[in-house]
Amino acid sequence: MNLFTTVFIMVRRDLILALRHKSELLTALFFFVIVVNLLPLGVGPDPKLLSKIAPGVLWIGALLATLLGLPRLFAHDYQDGSLEQLSLSPHSFTLIVLGKIMAHWLVAGLPVVLITPFLGIQFNLSGPIIAVMMATLLLGTPVLSLIGSIGAALTLGVRGGGVLLSLLILPLYIPVLIFGAGAAEAYRSGLDMSGYFWLLAALDILALFFAPWVSAVALKVALE
């Protein structure tokens, strides 16, 4: 079977499922928006303080928004027996998994990137920093989905899976968080920030090559 066909079929399938109720797409986004908006309520309305911590908070929001959808990544297909059928399909299972991960990113990661400017304005961030934020999020969120899929596969069908998943995955997300939030900080301090972009890109490539494969192996184990 053709590589792209497989990925395309899966992305399409999972998007159809996600879009069946349009609310699902919007809610992932709104979770991000609400979490970020809770912060001023918690720490007080001082604008200086807020704009100082904004990039970090936006990144943590993105992390949590990605995380929130992860348990569902394979769980539904596992419960109703579809995953078993997918593993029996003549298509490559690794590519099928890659397709699912891409669909997850399109639903959970991309909207977060696109809404960032609005939140940036709320926190009084300047235009260039917002641009930096968007660029790092665009580079970073795919890594989140990719690494996350490993955790989702490992915890599949395991009791308490959702929370267990966070425990496994959040520590692994830390480099992405640091590079992502670091780039904005570096820009603000007038330092060179290209290093952070390269690092994020490197993580992207590394994860793209290994994560789908590792997830597929873990899923096969879960299905036994």
Next chain:
Amino acid sequence: MNLFTTVFIMVRRDLILALRHKSELLTALFFFVIVVNLLPLGVGPDPKLLSKIAPGVLWIGALLATLLGLPRLFAHDYQDGSLEQLSLSPHSFTLIVLGKIMAHWLVAGLPVVLITPFLGIQFNLSGPIIAVMMATLLLGTPVLSLIGSIGAALTLGVRGGGVLLSLLILPLYIPVLIFGAGAAEAYRSGLDMSGYFWLLAALDILALFFAPWVSAVALKVALE
């Protein structure tokens, strides 16, 4: 059937289910710990800044930790048909729901209250503020579970329920967050903070009387 027996049976049942794997109890806790620990990685290690935003962040962490367990509150029982059977039981359904909520609090809320001192130390909070934080969390987290159960019931069986739930519930959590984080802030500014405690207690009582009943009604609708 006796009021307390019903609640007791349900609390026991749900605790048995939650404790089946001890990891589950610990993971809800560690999610809180990790989320709170992500913050410095996002916003930088400046201790002054961190101790300033700590109370708010702890509260948001508690909010999210409660939230994370909410979709599971009724979903498992719904999927495997147990909820249907519970609604047919001769025990009062409202009390059954109350039992489930209490079990949720014991697993998700209480551990968060108990771990707070350690996180407070990490953020350089002083002893008295930590005490204030614990007291407000102790008063506030039951409200979170109670209100949350309404959302969990309303989104039951709805696709994308997990995220939709956050969307419905987080806005309702805002008063709790404001009173809770406000108390610590008031203490730090040397203001009177008993008002916040009374407000939290009032929310507690209000929620205790209405939330289980509203949830029970919503559940019956979901079951039709």
Next chain:
Amino acid sequence: MQWNSFSDFIHMGGYGLYVWGSFGICALAMIIEPLILQSRNQKIRRQVKRQGGQP
């Protein structure tokens, strides 16, 4: 030998609480872990004996 007396030793130049705290918790951990393992071992052995008939 830098200790003039036993109480000096315990006092640790004002750092007694921290030093003994550190060593104490390590000692505690390294005593408790073997004990837990021992009881786990005994439990499983009893189980084996019960279901295996003769050991």
Next chain:
Amino acid sequence: MNWFKYASPASFYPLAGKLIPYFAAITVVLLAIGLWISFFVAPTDFQQGEGYRIIFVHVPASWMSMFIYCVMAFWSALGLIFNTRLSGMMTQALAPTGALFAFLSLVTGSLWGKPMWGTWWVWDARLTSQLILFFLYLGYLALTSAIDDSRRRDKAGAILSLVGVVNVPIIYFSVIWWNTLHQGASVSMTKAPTMAHTMLMGMLIMALAFWGYTIAMGLKRVRCIILEREMSSEWIKKNAVE
């Protein structure tokens, strides 16, 4: 000598049983020497006074916690490649001890930090990455304890520890960059200026003692795991429980 012979639980079980007493003995002797050096040979530090003696447990515990994670990854790789059952059991036998050392490193470090820096905790690179390592251990333990089918537990645990070990250096360096960029922390870890010869000696001996302890515990725990898993197999019924 055929190493693969010992890859089977049935032949490893008695071997482990024989080795444990030796390692236990080595541990006790080294601990005695190490404690003697820490408290009676090592001189008082002119900067930190007696407080620095914490180093004799803190550093070995930190080392062990990092090292054990690597050993776990090694066993995991072995298990995935050769499909030996023993590897998974070894990984699971080491994890709790590794987590314990990570925890001890954190606690002794904070107990050291309070008198030295006046605070239990700072967001220093090393402290932070040690904390993350502790989280990684907890993740491993939580995952393996949540799965009750042993084959799946082995494989899932192996995958997780390998993914983790690839990430540990990434995490470590990222945390260093994070910390140097912001320059926020008012204190940074004071490297002991010129590590006195005796101090190094004491640390090394304590580290060796911890080594012995880890091996003894690992072997002991792996024996428990083998028994639990192979309870119904013939060789256990015949000779394991004399």
Next chain:
Amino acid sequence: MNLSVSNLSCQRGERLLFENISFELNPHQWCHVTGENGAGKTSLLRLCAGLTNPLSGLIKWGGIPLKEDTDRFHQDTLYLGHANALKEELSPLENLQLMSQLDGSPATEEAILTVLDRWGLLGREELPVRVLSAGQRRRVLLSRLTLKPCPLWILDEPFNALDRRAIQTLYELFNQHLEQGGLLLITSHQAIEMTDGMSVNL
């Protein structure tokens, strides 16, 4: 006590499933609800169990409309549907213990073990339900028939996934139940090998 159904109609979505169904079920009687796939058998049973509300018509238990005395009705009925309502992580023993408590008739461990023995599940009472086979799960569920003493049984395809011997056991329970004055409302696509039943065809 009898179950009387009068002029019941049921609509799902846009589709009218059935109209003006009436029947009466008295002690010692059983009723077989038949119909094609999708005819509305499950819907009818769920109506009779009080889980959903009818479009029109009335269901009475002992002469009293269901909604007016739900407590007693819940005490008096046992409804087993397509779903097994078992907790996957608990063992059959624990599942039945918890269920019997919630049913308001707590059963002792021995009582449960006796029932499990009857269903051929002894030796599996400590395994998590998750690893049991389809038929074994169904057997655990059916154990509740013995543990909750109540007059009205509403069973939706109880024979599903069961082997010959289990079906035999089930027939024994049915006969015993009917003899003791019980009522039985049942659907099944397999023929029911009992005599003197009434039948409702949708």
Next chain:
Amino acid sequence: MNLSVSNLSCQRGERLLFENISFELNPHQWCHVTGENGAGKTSLLRLCAGLTNPLSGLIKWGGIPLKEDTDRFHQDTLYLGHANALKEELSPLENLQLMSQLDGSPATEEAILTVLDRWGLLGREELPVRVLSAGQRRRVLLSRLTLKPCPLWILDEPFNALDRRAIQTLYELFNQHLEQGGLLLITSHQAIEMTDGMSVNL
């Protein structure tokens, strides 16, 4: 192409389910796997579908061990288990469209509608599967038999929840499949009304 199973043993947890099972299935043949609840029928079928690995023994398809050419084997088999593998939110039509794509043999809308008609689901093709009855879901699943042309069918209790007419349709499909040189491995607690089958008892 034939399926040959030799000396297969299967262990689940601590329990040895069966040992040294051997049989060979050739084109035009069908095989009925029988046994009590929990005997290991589902486990055997999952082994034959390549979903789990045996404790010992070998399964060959066309003379080649399963694990050595999974791609071709997946192309050649269709396994339908206890679970329906349907997406609740999608309609039967959409479900089958997506599945046929993943099966590597995309079907046109007309083709699918024809099949749905045969299973008596016309008029329901746009409803979400969630609202269908138990038997109707099963029918949607069984529609895949016609949509994926492949020689080896492995079916776990396909008659479950089906009414008379649907069972009849299924038999027609079986006969057609066997005539065309297909192989059929099946479990069922109901007697199978076809001739000349072999049977494996666990």
